[in-house]
Amino acid sequence: MKEEKKGFSVPDGLFIRCGVCKTILFRKEFEKNFKVCPHCGFHYRLSVKERIDLLLDNNSFQEKFTELRTADPLSFRCLKNYSELVEKSEQKTGLREAVVTGEGKLGGISLALAFFDFGFIGGSMGSVVGEKITRLFELAEASKKPILMVIASGGARMQEGMFSLFQMAKTVTALKKYQRRNLPYVALFTNPTTGGVTASFASLADIILAEPQALIGFAGPKVIEQTTGSRLPKGFQTAEFLMKHGFVDLVVPRSEQRDTLIKLFDYLIGG
Amino acid sequence: MKEEKKGFSVPDGLFIRCGVCKTILFRKEFEKNFKVCPHCGFHYRLSVKERIDLLLDNNSFQEKFTELRTADPLSFRCLKNYSELVEKSEQKTGLREAVVTGEGKLGGISLALAFFDFGFIGGSMGSVVGEKITRLFELAEASKKPILMVIASGGARMQEGMFSLFQMAKTVTALKKYQRRNLPYVALFTNPTTGGVTASFASLADIILAEPQALIGFAGPKVIEQTTGSRLPKGFQTAEFLMKHGFVDLVVPRSEQRDTLIKLFDYLIGG
Amino acid sequence: MRKIYLSFESKIKKIEEEISSLAGKSKITPEDEKKILILKNNLQAELKKVYSNLSPFQRVEIARHPQRPKTIDFIQAIFSDFVELHGDRLFGDDPAVIGGLATLEKLKVMVIGHLKGKDTRENIERNFGMPHPEGYRKAQRLMKLAARFNLPLITFLDTPGAYPGVGAEERGQAWAIAECLALMSDLPVPTISIGIGEGGSGGALAFSLTDRLYLLENAYYSVITPEGCAVILWKEKSKAPLAAEALKLTSYDLLELGLIDGIISEPPGGAHRFPEPVYEKTKEVLLSSLNELLKLDRETLITKRQEKWRQMGVFTEGD
Amino acid sequence: MRKIYLSFESKIKKIEEEISSLAGKSKITPEDEKKILILKNNLQAELKKVYSNLSPFQRVEIARHPQRPKTIDFIQAIFSDFVELHGDRLFGDDPAVIGGLATLEKLKVMVIGHLKGKDTRENIERNFGMPHPEGYRKAQRLMKLAARFNLPLITFLDTPGAYPGVGAEERGQAWAIAECLALMSDLPVPTISIGIGEGGSGGALAFSLTDRLYLLENAYYSVITPEGCAVILWKEKSKAPLAAEALKLTSYDLLELGLIDGIISEPPGGAHRFPEPVYEKTKEVLLSSLNELLKLDRETLITKRQEKWRQMGVFTEGD
Ligand SMILES: [Zn+2]
């Protein structure tokens, strides 16, 4: 998102300027507000750590499957080698892969959890992401835990070729086994949620919430514009658009996400 | 259909004139051709007897549930009383209700069968039609027979009020029990198939065939024109239109219906 | 909001206007107070008189009253913690159908209903409560969620009918309704419908293949609109009152015919004038029905529902 | 139909044209016959030479060859009594996906595949084999029928990808694909996919979560088109051959990586030049696979499929 980049164009000062509405904001206030512009409501990107702070009960999160490491099964070569890219992403995000999985509590309810970080190679799904999501479904199935996933992904990870594409099949297979137990799975789509992750386990959640204005879709808007040769309608592929078209249950601003999720899980496990 | 009425405007001569393409036809040839205009392909209405002759193995049909008789549960009064209307329809069609149900064979395959006659109060579904369809589902479920229904109906029968509407719920309930056994049910939609019959057991068939140009829909075209205040697109609600929109598997002319049905049932019971 | 009066409420209108003109005076004399008291008594008597002698078509008019409480009002009055869920995951989110998770006392349930608007603007947005196929498919999705998560299903009926339009036909209105029926016929949770206003044919039926079906006293439920029936049978829309009579579409007729399970009574003056007691009674009915239904095991529940609908219809047997 | 030659087939083109010019003469001398024989030998040698040294991108070009046999050709050549079934019962009948009942020797099966056109007109009608959501939903309906009536499922993959368009997004392309995957993961019948041409990412994957996945020798299967990959990584579409190399998208690469179950070989010259032997081999593969799979009971079948897909992926474990 162009706007977002602009929003972070004064990265170290006391103030920042919202890239969307151009309002000058106190950095502290902005961060206390979970990076939502208090003026225009634009939801800026959060790190996994910020997500956990926003949503979960204090200190309840325990990461799992940290032992999984990315390999380079195709020995993928382009301008930059895949292994270098992974290394750089690790340094940038402080994470080891594009998804952090684990267990934690939300309003006292024990959940299996996945948080994507778009900063790690576009939140893309390669073998490790697929394996982590699969293990999470298996863990949740075995321990009868509801699942919450916070999605942010550009799709399958090119650099692992067909291994990445097949993670879609693998994760859905695990999901289907999980869902047979009638255990609830809620997904929160954040900006952006597109490609192979959307076209597999993410969109099969029982309830789909989305952040305001988040980009959601299968194909990215650029690809669509190039293919169809026409400009996209206004608001196309936003969370609000997706809700209107029947694919999102609710668009929930950050300030209400925790409460809404607690309510939802309460319904889905208490029936 | 206006055209059809025109087609029968020379009812007793050696020749008739096709109301659609205006061609003069030998009556005998027209009837040998199962009332399909050899020139324009328009499918004129068939009686139940003609349908049976067209589709089933010779002399294989045995009617069932003939003991059911229409009551007049609302003592429905308008210009013409309901019971008089039923009597007149009986005389006109030689049938006792708008649907004839029974058992028979098609290419040697034993089937449970229902044939609607639009000439009997517009093929409408009142208590007797609902009961017959329900019993047919039950008979087919008990004897593990596939089902074929040839539909022609304007919908629920007004003169039995909510009893008629609730036949939709009743027949679907029976159908659902039948379908749980994974027994096949094929429907052939003929002109017209609309209203409550379409919105219940008819459209839940595993495979839906339709006759060329047959009118198929929920609401009738007049109602839609009146409600929306705009003219309907060309070809709207024809079998071909429905197929294009995903609701009909195949449009099959009369000359191919028997063969297609034999093939279909062969697949659905032989797998 | 200005009160809207029906054709047969002219005397009621007069009394109510007299009361408000007196009560609205800057200085109310004891004389005025006395008058108001008398007028209020008159009003009560008149409401009782009119509302205990309603013709079927008058009930239809009440069922259609623009100020009659809507599904959303029932949801807000009866339930807590409503979480609306949107969309059919196929094509759209039909504003003519509302659905979501709700709590009835301590019971967690799924609620689905037709939703009319409260004014013209809202009605246009909500298509006057006439669903498109995506409304029925949203309902199906919520029904499946209810089944998966063991939530009883409560539906509110209030629609002139499924929308008869080009898009609705193109997207399979008949199929959408039929699939609702198929799903409800063996949904493994208790299911209850409440007809609160208009019960327009297949469009209402799609939500009412349930264990229990109740109608508010002045709700109607009919295979066809009285107007549509009048045009077909008498060739005149103005014969709608005759048609309403013939169709036996009032709650009393339907109860007598064994087609519904009970009537939720309205105070004289109707639910649009006095909604609170109606909400209360509806809530009682829901709670007591759910109480009964929750005692049944899943299989018995479904079998009983299927038997209930199996026996619908009147005919004679034997030559 | 005039033969279309690929960029690396110029020498082949020359020989073939010489042959046909000689063979087309009104009077063919013994001298001509001798020449033709020699040319035919040269052609064989040249085909073998070119087709045994194909680069990954050249295989992509073959997979996209306009005259390569399409799903419909495989259906007509391999099966009998095909009955096409149309529609998703929701929105439309996508011409980019074909499906129906078919007979393989004596086995009754359900067949589904992407369908490209044979010429520009057909390709426009069939959207170049790029499905909209309704194509995937039609497939889902047919898969459910296959499950209900115990018909093994055979899918043919041949798509540049799911269509990236406004309508496709509005109607939930991602959801349609995901639901195909969910359905196939535990479909209670044997399932086999054959990649016959292009295997374009998620659009192809939607039909290939099966018990057995084979690729024709010159089919490809890739997470992204080489062109798309080139633009992202090298900022130049012309680097597609490099991307094709890096992506490991050929049948040989995929077999070596353990991602597919086998290769159906094509004669030198490719399936577009010699389709018959390819049909034959495909039929053999289908029959022998089905034979194996039909021996398994339903539960084992599903478990094995789930295990197969469970182990996809390469990573290291432990710090
Ligand atoms: Zn702002």
Ligand SMILES: [Zn+2]
């Ligand atoms: Zn003609």
